[in-house]
Amino acid sequence: MSTVLLIEDDQSIAEMISIYLSEEDYSVHWGANGKEGTKLFHSIEPDVIILDIMLPDTNGMELCKEFRTVSNVPIMMISAKSEVSERVKALIIGADDYLCKPFSMRELAARTNALLRRSSLTNTAQSHAVTLEEESTIDMQSIKIDMEKRCIYLLNHPVETTFSEFEIMRHFWMHPGKVFSREELLNNIRGIDTFVTERSVDVHITNLRKKVEIDPKEPKHIKTVWGVGYKFEP
Known part of the structure; x- marks a missing residue:
């Protein structure tokens, strides 16, 4: 319950x-x-x-x-x-x-x-994406994600995120380089039965950039693909 x-x-x-x-x-x-x-x-x-x-x-x-x-x-x-x-x-x-x-x-x-x-479902999803041989903490340069603790680290310092921000970052992390439309990200973090707008994704992306990018105005990791959506570059 x-x-x-x-x-x-x-x-x-x-x-x-x-x-x-x-x-x-x-x-x-x-x-x-x-x-x-x-x-x-x-x-x-x-x-x-x-x-x-x-x-x-x-x-x-x-x-x-x-x-x-x-x-x-x-x-x-x-x-x-x-x-x-x-x-x-x-x-x-x-x-x-x-x-x-x-x-x-x-x-x-x-x-x-x-x-x-x-x-x-977060733990279930990540269990299929990460094999038993891999560590729960995966390192990609300056950014780390601890799936079990649901925590993002920047230069080994924990970064506080909302539930939706972590879900977006987790999905990026599991599919580096893949371009996601706003609609795809909404469906992945919310579920199709909840009404939200594409503007919601833009807000979450802006907040994530402020938290994990050294220069949010010139992002190196969370990049905009104009006319399509966003992608994560490790």
Whole structure:
């Protein structure tokens, strides 16, 4: 049973989400504000977080940034704000998905399941891609990826990434030199049942370049293939 941390100040919405996800065999823990949510975050070790942006004691964006500094747990933001700028901002600060209110419980459950599925299948996928004779840490010049720890290293220093950023980098890593379209990357990091835009991939790529490239404006590893998408050059 997967553990969901729900941080939502509207009790009626929280109760609907909790009841529906519980019926879908999730263990839901509810925090009515940022303080309660933070306490639960450190005590229950959630598998996924559903986080409202408008909270009575803090901004959900700031809480997302705080969680992201210590964990790569998938985070889905929920908000009545539907502007593209808000969605992009959420992705930039570390969220993995963004759902606008009002939404159907069925869609919420599908998106939650998509995030959890991508997370749970990571170890299975890499076991097929990396043979038993290979080390779990693969070295390509200045960049290293530890698949087991889900961590990227630049010049032996750990680099903090979001769930989606690591998934993109992992996929690049397993297929060096291959050109991926934005749609292919979206399907690989999200699953085809979750709505996201191509702009989301651009945001993740920009963030990755800032973290692993010496000069993000002149990337040596994560390169743009104009009119097609992106590729990774070891």
